Amino acid sequence: MTDLSFTLGTELGSGPGRHGRTGTIHTPHGDIQTPAFIPVATKATVKTLTPEQIEQTGAQAILSNAYHLYLQPGADIVDEAGGVGRFENWSGPTYTDSGGFQVMSQGVGFQKTLTMEQKDGQDWGREKKSMARVDEEGVDFVSFIDGSRHRFTPEISMQIQHQLGADIIFAFDELTTLMDTRSYQEASVERTHRWAARCIDEHNRQTALREGRPLQSLWGVIQGAQYEDLRRQATRDLVELSDASVAAGQRGFGGYGIGGALEKENLGTIVGWVCDELPVDKPRHLLGISEPDDIFTAVEAGADTFDCVAPTRLARRGGVYTLDGRLNLVNAGFKRDFRGIDEEFGGYVSENYSRAYLRHLFKANEFLGMTLCTIHNLSFMIRLVDNVRASIEGGYFEEYRAEFMGRYYAKKK
Amino acid sequence: MTDLSFTLGTELGSGPGRHGRTGTIHTPHGDIQTPAFIPVATKATVKTLTPEQIEQTGAQAILSNAYHLYLQPGADIVDEAGGVGRFENWSGPTYTDSGGFQVMSQGVGFQKTLTMEQKDGQDWGREKKSMARVDEEGVDFVSFIDGSRHRFTPEISMQIQHQLGADIIFAFDELTTLMDTRSYQEASVERTHRWAARCIDEHNRQTALREGRPLQSLWGVIQGAQYEDLRRQATRDLVELSDASVAAGQRGFGGYGIGGALEKENLGTIVGWVCDELPVDKPRHLLGISEPDDIFTAVEAGADTFDCVAPTRLARRGGVYTLDGRLNLVNAGFKRDFRGIDEEFGGYVSENYSRAYLRHLFKANEFLGMTLCTIHNLSFMIRLVDNVRASIEGGYFEEYRAEFMGRYYAKKK
Numbered sequence: 001m002t003d004l005s006f007t008l009g010t011e012l013g014s015g016p017g018r019h020g021r022t023g024t025i026h027t028p029h030g031d032i033q034t035p036a037f038i039p040v041a042t043k044a045t046v047k048t049l050t051p052e053q054i055e056q057t058g059a060q061a062i063l064s065n066a067y068h069l070y071l072q073p074g075a076d077i078v079d080e081a082g083g084v085g086r087f088e089n090w091s092g093p094t095y096t097d098s099g100g101f102q103v104m105s106q107g108v109g110f111q112k113t114l115t116m117e118q119k120d121g122q123d124w125g126r127e128k129k130s131m132a133r134v135d136e137e138g139v140d141f142v143s144f145i146d147g148s149r150h151r152f153t154p155e156i157s158m159q160i161q162h163q164l165g166a167d168i169i170f171a172f173d174e175l176t177t178l179m180d181t182r183s184y185q186e187a188s189v190e191r192t193h194r195w196a197a198r199c200i201d202e203h204n205r206q207t208a209l210r211e212g213r214p215l216q217s218l219w220g221v222i223q224g225a226q227y228e229d230l231r232r233q234a235t236r237d238l239v240e241l242s243d244a245s246v247a248a249g250q251r252g253f254g255g256y257g258i259g260g261a262l263e264k265e266n267l268g269t270i271v272g273w274v275c276d277e278l279p280v281d282k283p284r285h286l287l288g289i290s291e292p293d294d295i296f297t298a299v300e301a302g303a304d305t306f307d308c309v310a311p312t313r314l315a316r317r318g319g320v321y322t323l324d325g326r327l328n329l330v331n332a333g334f335k336r337d338f339r340g341i342d343e344e345f346g347g348y349v350s351e352n353y354s355r356a357y358l359r360h361l362f363k364a365n366e367f368l369g370m371t372l373c374t375i376h377n378l379s380f381m382i383r384l385v386d387n388v389r390a391s392i393e394g395g396y397f398e399e400y401r402a403e404f405m406g407r408y409y410a411k412k413k
Numbered sequence: 414m415t416d417l418s419f420t421l422g423t424e425l426g427s428g429p430g431r432h433g434r435t436g437t438i439h440t441p442h443g444d445i446q447t448p449a450f451i452p453v454a455t456k457a458t459v460k461t462l463t464p465e466q467i468e469q470t471g472a473q474a475i476l477s478n479a480y481h482l483y484l485q486p487g488a489d490i491v492d493e494a495g496g497v498g499r500f501e502n503w504s505g506p507t508y509t510d511s512g513g514f515q516v517m518s519q520g521v522g523f524q525k526t527l528t529m530e531q532k533d534g535q536d537w538g539r540e541k542k543s544m545a546r547v548d549e550e551g552v553d554f555v556s557f558i559d560g561s562r563h564r565f566t567p568e569i570s571m572q573i574q575h576q577l578g579a580d581i582i583f584a585f586d587e588l589t590t591l592m593d594t595r596s597y598q599e600a601s602v603e604r605t606h607r608w609a610a611r612c613i614d615e616h617n618r619q620t621a622l623r624e625g626r627p628l629q630s631l632w633g634v635i636q637g638a639q640y641e642d643l644r645r646q647a648t649r650d651l652v653e654l655s656d657a658s659v660a661a662g663q664r665g666f667g668g669y670g671i672g673g674a675l676e677k678e679n680l681g682t683i684v685g686w687v688c689d690e691l692p693v694d695k696p697r698h699l700l701g702i703s704e705p706d707d708i709f710t711a712v713e714a715g716a717d718t719f720d721c722v723a724p725t726r727l728a729r730r731g732g733v734y735t736l737d738g739r740l741n742l743v744n745a746g747f748k749r750d751f752r753g754i755d756e757e758f759g760g761y762v763s764e765n766y767s768r769a770y771l772r773h774l775f776k777a778n779e780f781l782g783m784t785l786c787t788i789h790n791l792s793f794m795i796r797l798v799d800n801v802r803a804s805i806e807g808g809y810f811e812e813y814r815a816e817f818m819g820r821y822y823a824k825k826k
Contacts, residue, residue: 043773043774043777043779044770044773045774045779045781047779047780047781048780048781048784049781050466050781050784050785051765053463068777072773072776072777073748073769073772073773073776073777077748077749077769077773080749080751080769081751081767081769081770087767087769087770087773088770089765089766089770335486335490336490336493338493338494352464352502353502354494354500356486356490356493356494356500357457357494357500357501357502359486360456360457360485360486360490360500361456361458363485363486364456364481364485364486366456366458366460367460367461367780367783367784368458368460368461368462368463370780371461371463371780371784372463
């Protein structure tokens with residue numbers, strides 16, 4: 001039975017805080033060349049795209065949300081269908097997150113901090129409105145669909161993720177925000193560690209129960225907010241936990257996720273601390289990142305894969321990436337613009353559809369506009385990360401970064 | 414310069430009221446094997462599908478609405494883009510309707526009768542709410558988008574349809590309903606005839622103005638409601654008008670549309686009257702038909718092509734065709750139904766997606782559900798008409814009709 005493994009390619013650096021590299025993640029459903037951008041398929045669909053269109057973007061794997069699929073259609077139904085990949089007709093590698101982020105970010109306070117779009121204000125701490133409550137055992141939460149009450153624990157998250165059957169699954173962690181106190185962060189990291197141990201146990205139990213199915217790989221999630229000592233300790237503790245499990249003849253972590261509160265300014269520093277402590281032979285996933293400058297920073301520090309809803313969400317509102325920065329196609333200026341979105345970038349959408357046509361589709365509320373812009377944005381983001389990979393292999397990472405960043409952010413200067 | 418022509422294939426019959434046949438319509442953008450179902454691309458998009466997906470359904474041509482494109486994005490913009498086909502990235506044959514139906518069905522009274530979903534009732538005749546007013550010159554109407562006032566005349570419809578640049582365009586006709594009196598129908602048929610003459614003149618003028626562009630073919634539209642004498646006279650008059658134009662060295666009608674109020678019970682009879690009077694060497698389009706029993710009836714009577722929004726509209730609500738009749742995938746009964754929509758019918762959607770997955774997509778408001786059901790329904794309707802064509806060529810039309818109808822409508826018995 002194939003288990004997940006990682007082959008190291010070319011290293012960009014191996015000094016402190018600088019662990020960028022190329023590599024290959026081998027999964028039971030195929031390989032992922034890293035660094036790689038992984039599109040999000042929240043409810044078992046990359047919104048508006050068929051699997052053939054997802055493939056057309058260059059995507060190597062897709063990531064679904066355990067929380068959403070648990071609520072709708074239900075993890076048992078996905079299980080009966082033969083797992084999330086078969087359910088959604090995607091034959092390549094799949095990821096599911098643990099559901100922790102979604103479950104806990106239901107709390108009003110969390111939402112306000114995490115979306116970054118809302119300012120901290122008078123609503124903070126309205127406990128009555130909070131839709132999630134954390135205790136040592138797990139989290140109680142309320143469904144966003146019908147208000148029904150539910151409970152996630154590390155064990156339940158593992159059971160759900162085994163029902164969903166993705167190749168790469170994540171440990172159930174507690175989410176904190178930059179608003180939490182240092183002492184709360186300490187307590188939370190310790191709790192996340194205890195939950196990680198419970199995840200490993202349940203993961204081994206579920207793996208044994210489901211013998212014969214493709215092996216799923218559990219990845220530990222590293223928290224610790226902006227604190228160097230907490231991040232390093234959390235990483236070392238999780239690696240030790242995994243090693244102990246393997247030494248005991250059980251399965252450990254097949255890779256690691258870097259989660260929690262990351263501010264743009266210290267993103268690279270934090271990923272660097274974590275990668276200082278991580279073994280070279282395990283892949284590292286950075287959750288929720290897609291801004292081009294962040295991608296360069298995170299890859300340089302040592303992250304291998306990324307997921308983010310931004311490229312697809314932006315596309316559904318008519319926002320598109322170009323080599324010279326973002327455009328919003330709904331603007332009146334594109335009414336008679338018969339050029340492609342970015343003719344230099346090229347690709348299926350820029351070569352076949354004008355900005356005027358795409359603008360028309362959005363103005364007329366035609367869904368095809370969303371589909372085409374989603375194909376474009378994912379193609380753009382995936383090719384960017386593919387180019388980063390090629391630049392590491394070719395020894396011109398810094399040159400590529402300077403060239404790309406100089407154009408993409410030129411308008412902002 | 415290629416002009417539209419029609420090659421007769423196998424005749425199903427040539428007795429009174431029975432003019433079914435196969436054939437080929439040759440257009441500057443390719444051939445259409447008839448009988449053929451033509452999907453509707455109202456606003457220059459077959460809702461939710463890329464051109465590659467449209468092609469995948471087996472569609473040979475698509476039909477857009479002059480009224481919608483005139484209002485949004487504007488016929489001038491489509492013209493600048495190089496015509497509707499290039500605008501929407503569809504390289505095959507294209508049709509546009511004249512806009513007459515949409516303009517005139519804005520009137521409250523018309524809507525109530527034409528949609529068939531609303532009962533005639535107390536709102537009938539609320540003149541204040543009517544959004545369209547017909548006079549000898551043309552029609553005043555109000556935009557459904559912003560309430561702005563507009564006017565269509567036969568000349569304006571021709572100018573717009575030349576800007577849109579479809580291969581097959583339709584004369585601007587007056588729409589009547591089954592509610593109108595016999596005397597109004599008579600007057601209306603006469604007016605439609607005068608408008609047809611103005612359309613031919615303007616069509617010839619526009620063709621001369623746009624020398625070098627692919628030749629567009631103007632089709633006359635036959636009205637006359639349920640009256641045999643009116644239908645026959647309208648047809649003979651239009652054919653005579655066309656012949657006179659050709660005799661005068663001008664272009665005439667390249668084909669004919671059969672429009673207006675058609676009740677299910679007399680559909681075949683009316684198409685039969687019209688086809689009794691039409692020349693064999695011109696193609697005939699029946700507007701707005703897609704019910705399978707109507708297709709068999711209309712083909713037998715002599716119709717060559719059909720368009721209808723029903724297969725795509727139904728798909729966007731989760732309604733799908735199967736060989737055993739319609740299903741609505743949103744029903745709870747499909748929650749754990751892991752079969753394809755119709756495994757005997759097969760095709761891309763039934764072979765790759767379960768009813769349970771499609772139901773999930775609709776319940777979760779995921780647009781991909783609409784896309785997949787649209788591909789399925791168009792594939793179903795197009796293959797049905799393709800099979801009808803094969804059955805005429807193979808000499809087993811009646812057997813195929815009995816077999817298909819026996820299963821498709823079995824549940825209704």
